[in-house]
Amino acid sequence: MDNSTDNWDPALTRLLSSLKEVQSDGEDVAFLSELLQSKQLHALVQVHNKIVAAQCKDDKFYPLLSNAMQVTLEVLEMFGEVVISSNEYKELLKLLQKPHFQAILCTHDAVAQKDYYPHLPDIPADADDEEETVKIVQLVKSDEPLGATIKTDEETGKIVIARVMHGGAADRSGLIHAGDEVIEVNGISVENKSPADVLSILQSSEGTITFKLVPSFGKGGSRESKVRVRALFHYNSAEDPYIPCKEAGLNFKKGDILHIVSQDDAYWWQARREGDRVMRAGLIPSRALQEGRIIHERQIDPQTLDGKAALCSPSAANSDCGPKTPCSPTPNATALLPCKSTPKVKKIIYDIKENDDFDREMIPTYEEVARLYPRPGLIRPIVLVGAPGVGRNELRRRLVATDPEKYVTPVPYTSRAQKTSEQNGKEYVFVTREKMEQDISEGKFIEHGEYKGNLYGTSAESVETIVNSGRVCVLSPHWQALKMLRTPRLRPYIIFIKPPSLKTLSETRTAANARSTFDKESSRAFTEEEFADIIRSSNRINFLYGYMFDEEIVNEDLATALTQLLKMAWRVQSEPLWVPAAWVQ
Template sequence: MPVTLPLKPWGFFHPDEKRDHQERIDIQNLVASLAELQHRLSAKDEDVSFLRHFLRSKDIQLLLRVFNKVSSYASLQLGASSDSAVSTGVSVYNTLRKHKHKPHVDELREIMAKPHFQALLYTHDKVACRDYEPKLFSLPHEVNEAEEAVKVVRIIKNEEPLGATIQRNEKKQSLEIARILRGGAADRSGLVHVGDEICEVNGTNVQGCDPKEVVQLLAKFSGPVTLKLFPADNNKGIMRESKIRLRALFDYDPFDDPIIPCPEAGLSFQKGDVLQIVSQEDPLWWQARKEGDSNLRAGLIPGKQLQERRTSSLLNGLRKEILGRPLLSDPRYSDASFHKNSTGHLSPCRISPQIPKSKKLKKTMYHVTQNQVYDSEEIITYEEVQLYYPKPEFPRPIVLVGPHGVGRNELKRRLMSSNTDKFQEVVPYTTRLKKPHELDGRDYHFVSRDEMEKGILLNRFVEYGEYKGNLYGSSIDSIKCVINSGKVCVLTPHTQALKFLRTADIKPYVIFIAPPSFEVLKNTRIEKNARHTVNDVPQPFTDEELQKMITTAKKMSIRYGHFFDKIIVNGQIEQAIKDLAHVVELVGKEPQYLPANWVQY
C-alpha cells in the first residue's frame, strides 16, 4: 500500500532531534545567564568572555551531541545472548556434514570451515565474556615506610625497547630515568618522567643493580611491564619537539661508541643522511629520527659539542695515519715554491691549477694562498638543512670533482653534447694575447694582468693559476651569468674550489667521480685506449698511476666527502654517463635538502 502521509510532519521531532534542540536551548540560556553570574560572583571580564566563546564553539556542541548518542545506546543495555558461539558453530558444522550433495549446504559448510569465520566466532565469545588482553588490573597508590609517594606504572611494550635510558645517581645511590626517547613506549605512556627513581620491574627489586642489568631485564619482557617508581622531585614538563633538520657529515654506529649511555637506544646513520632533531635538552646526547623513517621512536646521537670534542682529539692522528703528513707541511706550499713574475713583483698566482682548455699544462696544482684559513682541517659534524624546491629559471650548477685521470672532462663533454641548449660551460679569463681565430667572450675573456690580479685579490675567482707567464682563471661572475641565463652550468674544478663555490647564490650540486677497483679501472682504460698527457705527450696509464688515482680518490673523500651530494663510479663510461644524466634530471625536478642559509637566501 502506498504511503500518502509525510514521514516527518511539521511539529514532529525524532527523539535525538528533540534532544539536540533542547541542548541548543540550554546552551543559549546558559550563555545568556553569564552576565548575571558575573555580577553575583564578581568574575573577571576575560573569564566570562572565554566561557561565552567556549560554549558557543562548534566543537563543544558536537561533543555534547556525541555524548548524548553514546548515552542513549548505553541505556539500551545491549549484550550478547550467548558466550558459546564457537561450540554452537561446531555443532552446526557437524550437522551440516550429514547432509551431502546439496549446493546450499556445501556452500554454508565451506564458509564455516574458513579460519576467518572461526576467528569471528572466537572473538564474539571473548567479547561476550569480557575476556580482554592484556588484563590491566587497578593499581593501588602505595606509600612506603618513609611516607614517600610511589607510583606504579604499567606500560604495554611490544618487541621494542622501553624508550628510556637509565643512569645511576651516585649521590642518592639509586637508579633514575636519565632521558625519555620521543615516540618510545615510555613516552607514549605519558607516565614516566626524567628523574623518576626505579624500584621494581615486574615485581623484581632492582635497587642497587647496575643500569646495564636493568636494561637486560627489561629486554626480556614483552607485553605489559609494571614499573614501581619514586616520582621525580621536579617535573621538567612536556618536551617540545624540534623542527630542526641536520645533515650528518660523518658515519655513526652506536654499538661502536664506547661512551654512549645505551647502545640499544642509539640511532645509526651514514654521512649524508638527513636527521630530524627531536630534542637538544642534553647538549651531549641529542635525540633524532631519520627523515622519512616510519619509526616514530627517536634515538640517541652525539651532540655537536661532544662530537667536535672527541673529533679534535683524534684529528692529528687521523691526518698522519691516512693523509700521510699535515697539509701545511706540503713543500708545494712553502715559501721556496713561490716565484716572481716577469715584471719583478710578487704574483698572487704562484702555483698553476687545472685550467679549462689548457691541454698542454705540465703541472696542474691548485693555488691555495687565499684558502689557508680553510685548509687547517675543519672539524665537521652536522650541517643544518632545509628543503629546497628547484627553480627552473635558476638551475643549480653541476660540479664534477675527482682525481686526475678519472674521466671528469669526458663525462662533462658527453653530458653537454647530449643537449647543447640545456648545458653550458664557463668561459675562463686569461691575460695572454688573443689568437686570430679566437673571439673575446667565446673562447676566453681577455683581460690585462693588472685587471686580473686585482680581481684575484678581491676573491672574484673560484680558481686561478699561472702557465708560461700568463694567468688563467674562472670567475664567480661568469658562473652566475650562466645561472641567470637559465642554463645548467657544468664545472670541473679542483676540489679545493668547492669552498668558494658552495655559497647561497650559486647552490652547486657536487658529484664526485670515483674510480672503480684497480682491476676494473685497468681493464676499462685499456679497452678504451685511455691516455693522459705527460710533458705534452699523450701516454697510457701505468699501474702506478692507476693506483695513485685510487689513493687520491680516497684522500679526497676523507677531506672533502662532506661536500659531495652524489658519488658516481666511472667504470664503464657508458653506464657512468647514464647515471650522470639521471642525477642531473632529478636535480632539476625533485626537492633537495640544502644548507639552511642557502634556502633563506
C-alpha cells in the same frame, strides 16, 4: 580555467583567484600559484574531502552495541522458555552456543567498550597520605624496546630514568619521564641494586611490566625538534665503546638525512632517519662529542689527516655499557672533549699550488639541511669535481653535447696573447695580466692558476650570467674552488667523480686507449704510477671535501657514468632536494 578544471575544489579555486589579484611577481607568489593549479594537489584535496565526509557517518565507524554478549545470553534464555521444532531454530541455537562465536562477541564488546588498556592496581587502603608521592605505571612488554634508559644517581645512589627515547613505548605512555626515581619493578624493590640487576628483572618479565616511580619535579617532557641534518660520517653504535646503551643506538651512513628530535643531552642526541617508518628515536653522538673524538684521533694518529684512517671513535679498553650491561651514562665521556669551540677555516684564495693544509681544520660532523623545491627561475649549477685524470672534463663535455642549448660551460679567462685563429669570448676571454691580477685580488674568480707564465681562471660573473639566462651552468673546477662555489647565491649541485679500483681503472683506460692528462706536451698512455696517483688524489679530495658532495659517480665506464649524470641533472632541476638550511632561509 578550462573544462578539465570545472570539478576542482571551490576553496582552492577562490584562493587562486585571490592570489592573482596580488600585484607581485616574486618567486614565492609564482611558486604558490603554480602549486594551487597543480592537478595533483586538487586530487589530494578531493580524497581528503571524501575521507572527512565518510567519517561523519557514525554507522560506519562506531559499533551499534557494546553488550552484544549480554544480548546473546538474553536470546538463549528466551529460547529456553519455548519449544520450537524447526530446523532453523535448532541451527540458530547451536550457533549461539558455540564457544568460538561467543568469543567473537566478547572480543567485539571489549573493543566497543575500549576494554583493552592495562588496568592499574588499586591504591592500597592503608596508604599513608604523608608518604612520598609515587606513580604506578604499567607497560605491555613486546618485541619493541621500552624506549628508556636508566642510571645510578651519583649523589643519592638511587636508580633513576636517564632518558626517554622519543616515539618509544615509554614516551607514548606519557607517564615516564627523565629524572623519575625507580622504586620497584614488578613488585621487586630496586633499593641497593645496580642498573644491571634492574635490567635482569626486566628481561625475565613476561606480559606487563609494572613500575613504581617517584616522579621528578622537572619538566615533564620536551617538544620534538624539527631539525634535519645530513650526516657527514659513518656511525655504527655496536662499535662505539662510549654509547650509554648500544641497544638504543641509531646506525647511519654518510649522507643519510637525520631528524634530530632531541638535543637535551650535551653528548647524546636522539634522532630518526628521515623517511623511516619506525617512530622510536635512537641515540647518536652530538656534534660536540663527535668533534672531540675526531680531534682526539688526529692527535694520536696523524695518518687520519690524509684520509688513511676511517675510525670514528677512539678505542677503549673498558666501557660502562656492553651488549648485556645496564644502560647507564658513560662517566668519562667528557674526557673525549679536549676542545669545546668549533675550529674555523682560514680564508685564503685558491691558487694553482695545492695547499689543503688549512682544510684539515674542518671537522665535518652534521650539516643542518632543508628541502629546496624547484621553481621557475631557480637554476642550480652542476659541478663535477674529481682527481686529475679521472674523467670529469670528458663527462662535462659529453653532458654539454647532449643539449648545448640547455647545458653551458663558462668561457675561461686568460692573460696570454690571443692567437690569430682564436676569437675573443669563444675559446677564451682575453684580458691583461694586470686586470686579471686585480680581479683575482678582489675575489672575482672562483678559481685561477698559472701555466707557463700566463694566468687562467673562471670568473664568478660568467657563472652567474649563465644561471640568470635560465640555462644550466656545468663546471669541472679544481676541488679547492668548491669553497667559493658552494654559496647560498649559486646553490650548486656537486657531484664527485670517483675512480674505480686500481685494477679496474688500469684495465678500462688501457682498453679504451685513453691518453694521459698528466703530460700536456705529448699524447701517450697513462702509466701505472699515474693510475695510482689518481686513486691517492681521489681519496684525499674525498677526505677533505667530501662533506660538500651531493652525489658521486664511479667512472668505470664513460657511457654508464654519463647515463647516471643525465639522471642526476634531471633530478636537480625537477625534484625537491636537501640542501644547507641557510640556502632556503
